[in-house]
Amino acid sequence: MPSFQFLHAADLHLDSPLRGLARRGELAGAFIEASRQALDNLVTTAISERVAFLIIAGDIYDGDWRDYATGQFFVRQMGRLAQADIPVFLIRGNHDADSVITRNLPLPTNVYSFSVRSVATTTIEPLRVALHGRGFANRHVPDNVALSYPPAQPGYFNIGVLHTSLTGRDGHDVYAPCSIEDLQRAGYDYWALGHVHKREIVSEHPFVVFPGNLQGRHAREIGEKGATLVTVKEGRVTAVEALTLDAARFDHARIDLGGLAEKAALMATAREAIGQAHHRAGGRPLALRLSLSGATLLHAELCAQADQVNEDMQALAWEVGPDILIEKVRIETSRPAGPPADHAALGDFAAVLAAAAADPAFRAEIAKTLGDLRMKAPADAAALVGWTEADVDAIAASAIAAAEEVILARLADASLGGGERP
Numbered sequence: 001m002p003s004f005q006f007l008h009a010a011d012l013h014l015d016s017p018l019r020g021l022a023r024r025g026e027l028a029g030a031f032i033e034a035s036r037q038a039l040d041n042l043v044t045t046a047i048s049e050r051v052a053f054l055i056i057a058g059d060i061y062d063g064d065w066r067d068y069a070t071g072q073f074f075v076r077q078m079g080r081l082a083q084a085d086i087p088v089f090l091i092r093g094n095h096d097a098d099s100v101i102t103r104n105l106p107l108p109t110n111v112y113s114f115s116v117r118s119v120a121t122t123t124i125e126p127l128r129v130a131l132h133g134r135g136f137a138n139r140h141v142p143d144n145v146a147l148s149y150p151p152a153q154p155g156y157f158n159i160g161v162l163h164t165s166l167t168g169r170d171g172h173d174v175y176a177p178c179s180i181e182d183l184q185r186a187g188y189d190y191w192a193l194g195h196v197h198k199r200e201i202v203s204e205h206p207f208v209v210f211p212g213n214l215q216g217r218h219a220r221e222i223g224e225k226g227a228t229l230v231t232v233k234e235g236r237v238t239a240v241e242a243l244t245l246d247a248a249r250f251d252h253a254r255i256d257l258g259g260l261a262e263k264a265a266l267m268a269t270a271r272e273a274i275g276q277a278h279h280r281a282g283g284r285p286l287a288l289r290l291s292l293s294g295a296t297l298l299h300a301e302l303c304a305q306a307d308q309v310n311e312d313m314q315a316l317a318w319e320v321g322p323d324i325l326i327e328k329v330r331i332e333t334s335r336p337a338g339p340p341a342d343h344a345a346l347g348d349f350a351a352v353l354a355a356a357a358a359d360p361a362f363r364a365e366i367a368k369t370l371g372d373l374r375m376k377a378p379a380d381a382a383a384l385v386g387w388t389e390a391d392v393d394a395i396a397a398s399a400i401a402a403a404e405e406v407i408l409a410r411l412a413d414a415s416l417g418g419g420e421r422p
Contacts, residue, residue, distance in 0.1 A: 001234055001235040002127050002128065003233040003234065004051075004052040004127055004129075005049060005050075005229060005232070006051050006053045006229075006230050007042070007045070007046050007051050007053075007055070007228070007229055007243075008211050008227060008229075009054065009055070009056050009211055009226075009227035009228075010056060010058055010093075010192075010195070010210070010211050010212075011057075011058065011093070011194055011197055011213035011214065012038070012039055012056065012059065012060050012213070012215070013035060013062040013095065013213060013215070013217060014035050014039060014060060014062065014070055015035055015061070015065070015066070015070045016062035016215075016217050017062075017217075018031045018034065018217055018218065018248075018287075019218035021287060021325070028287075028325065030323055030325075031248045031285060031325075033247070034246070034247040034248035035217075037248075038215035038225070038245055038247045039073075040077065041226075041247065042214060042226075042245050043081055045243060045245060046081060046084075046086055047084045047086065051229070052086075052124070053086060053087045053088065053124065054088045054089070055089050055090070055131070055161055055192045056091075057090075057091060057162065057193055057194030058090075058093025058094075058095075058135070058136075058163030058194035058195060059094065059095040059163070059194060060074060060096050061074075061095060061096040062096075063096070063101075065101070065103050071103060075105050075107060075108065078110065078111050082108040082111075085110075087112065088110055088111045088112065089111075089114070089122070089131050089133065089161065090111065090112070090113055090114070091113070091114045091133050091135040091136070091162075091163055091194075092113075093135075093163035093175075093194055093195060094139050094173065095139075097116075097135075097136045097137060097138050098116045098137040098138075099137055099138050113135065114134055114161065115134060117137070118148070119132060119133065119134040119145070119148050119149050119150065120132070121150060128156050128157060128235075129157045129158075129159065130152070130153040130156040130157070130158050130159070131158075131159045132149050132159070132160050132161065132186075133160065133162065134148075134161075134162070135163075136163065136176070140173075140175075141176045142174065142177070143176065144176070145164075145176050145178075146160075146162060146178035146182040146183055147185075149162075150186070151186060151187055152188050152189075157235055158189050159190045160188045160190070160191045160192065161191075161192045162176065162191065162192075162193055162194070163175065163176060163193070163195045164177065164178055164193060164195055165195055166178060166179070166193075166196075169196045169198070175195055176195075180203055183203075189206050189207070189237060190207045190209070190230065190237055191203075191207065191208040191209065192209065193210050194210070195210075197212055197213040197221055198210070198212050198221075199211055199225075199242055201240060206237075207230075207237050207240060209228055209230075211226070211227050211228040211242075212225055212226070214227060214245060214246065215245075216250040218250065219250050219287065221250055222249075222250045222251050223249075223251065223280075224246065224249075225245070226243045226245035226246060227245055228240060228241065228242060228243065244282075246284065248287070249281040249284045249286050250287050250288075250289075250327070251280060251281065251287075251288050252289045253273040253277050253290055253291070254291045254293060255273045255291065255292050256269075256293055257269065257292055257296040257298060258294030259294070259295070260294075260297075261297040262298075263298065266292075266298060270292075271316055271319070273290070274288065274313075274317050274320045277324075278320050285323040286321070287327040288317065288324060289326075289328045290313055290328070290330065291329075291330040291332055292329065292330065292331050292333050294334070295336045296333050298333065299333045299335045299336075302331050302333055303331060303333075306329075306331060309329055310328075313326045313329050
C-alpha cells in the first residue's frame with residue numbers, strides 16, 4: 001500500500017467571538033482575526049507538507065454566520081487547497097449542524113462533505129484509502145451513531161470521521177456519545193474525531209485522536225493549539241504529530257505571593273511570571289489570566305484595591321511586551337496565620353460575617369442559586385468559569401469566603417486611612 005501523510009483538524013470555530021475579551025475594546029484587536037489566521041496557517045501547512053488530504057471533523061463554524069464573509073473566507077481557503085490538488089473531507093458538528101447554518105455557499109470540487117442523513121463511505125483509490133463519516137443535521141444528538149458505521153473495507157486504509165464527546169469530557173456537551181469499544185468494533189485504522197477542544201490520543205489500537213481546536217477561544221483553552229499530522233506507511237500509522245498552528249494564545253499563570261510583604265516584591269514576582277508566559281506564547285499575541293495566591297501581608301490591600309491590581313498587572317505586562325493582554329486577575333491570597341492587627345477593631349463585625357457564612361441555610365441558599373445558574377448556562381459558558389455540577393457546593397463556599405475577605409479588607413483599608421471605597 002502507498003505511503004502518505006494527511007492532516008486531521010477539527011473545531012475551527014471560524015469567526016468565534018473570543019470570550020472574556022469582549023469588553024477590552026481595541027486591546028483585543030490582535031485576537032479578533034485569530035481564528036481566520038489559524039485556518040490560513042492550517043492550509044499553508046497542508047500545502048507546504050504536501051499532504052495527501054485534509055480531514056476536518058466538524059465545527060468549521062461557531063454558529064450561524066453574521067454575514068457571508070465568514071463562509072467566503074472558508075471557501076477561499078479551500079480554493080487554495082484545490083489549486084494544490086489537495087482534497088478535503090469534512091463533516092458538520094454541533095456548532096455548524098445543518099439546522100444551525102442558514103446560509104450556504106458552493107464549495108470547491110476538491111471538498112467532500114459527508115451526508116447529514118446517514119453514514120457514507122468514499123474512497124481515494126490511488127492511495128487505497130476509505131473514509132467513513134457522517135455530518136449532523138441537529139445541534140443536539142443523544143444517539144450513539146458510531147454503531148451505524150460500516151465494517152472496514154478489506155485492502156484499504158480505513159478512516160472513521162466522527163464528531164463526538166465519546167463517554168464524556170469536562171466542559172463539553174454530550175454529543176453522539178460512544179465508547180472506545182464501539183469504535184474498535186468497526187476495525188478501522190484511524191478515527192478522526194472532533195468536538196473536544198483539548199488534544200488527546202485516546203487510543204493507539206487503533207489510533208483514536210482528538211486534535212483539539214485549531215485556535216483557543218477563551219482562558220480555559222490554554223496552551224498550544226493546532227492540528228495533527230499523520231504518517232502512514234504500508235497501511236500502518238507510523239507517526240502522529242501535533243502541529244502548533246494557532247495565531248493567538250491564551251495562558252494562565254499562578255503567582256505565589258506567600259511571605260511577601262512589599263508591593264515591589266509582588267511586582268517583581270509578577271513580572272517574571274508574565275515574562276515566562278510571553279516566552280511560551282512564541283511571539284503570538286497573548287491573553288493571560290493571573291491568579292495571585294499564598295498567605296501574604298498584602299492580602300488586605302489586594303482585596304480592597306482589586307481594580308488597581310488589574311491595572312497594575314496590565315501596565316506591567318506592557319513592560320514585558322506590547323502584545324500581552326491581561327484577561328483577568330484572580331485574587332486568591334489569604335491572610336497570614338494569626339489574628340491580623342489591621343482587623344482588630346473589626347472583631348465584632350468579623351464575627352457576624354463568620355456566623356453568617358457558617359449558617360447551613362445561608363450556604364444552601366447560595367448553593368441553590370449557583371446550581372440554578374449552572375443548569376441554565378451553556379456548556380461553553382460553564383467551562384469558561386470552570387463550573388461542573390460537582391463544583392457547585394465548593395464554588396458557593398468559595399464565593400462566601402471571597403465576599404467576607406473583600407468586606408473585611410475594604411473596611412480595614414478604610415480604617416488605616418485608605419478612605420471610603422464603593
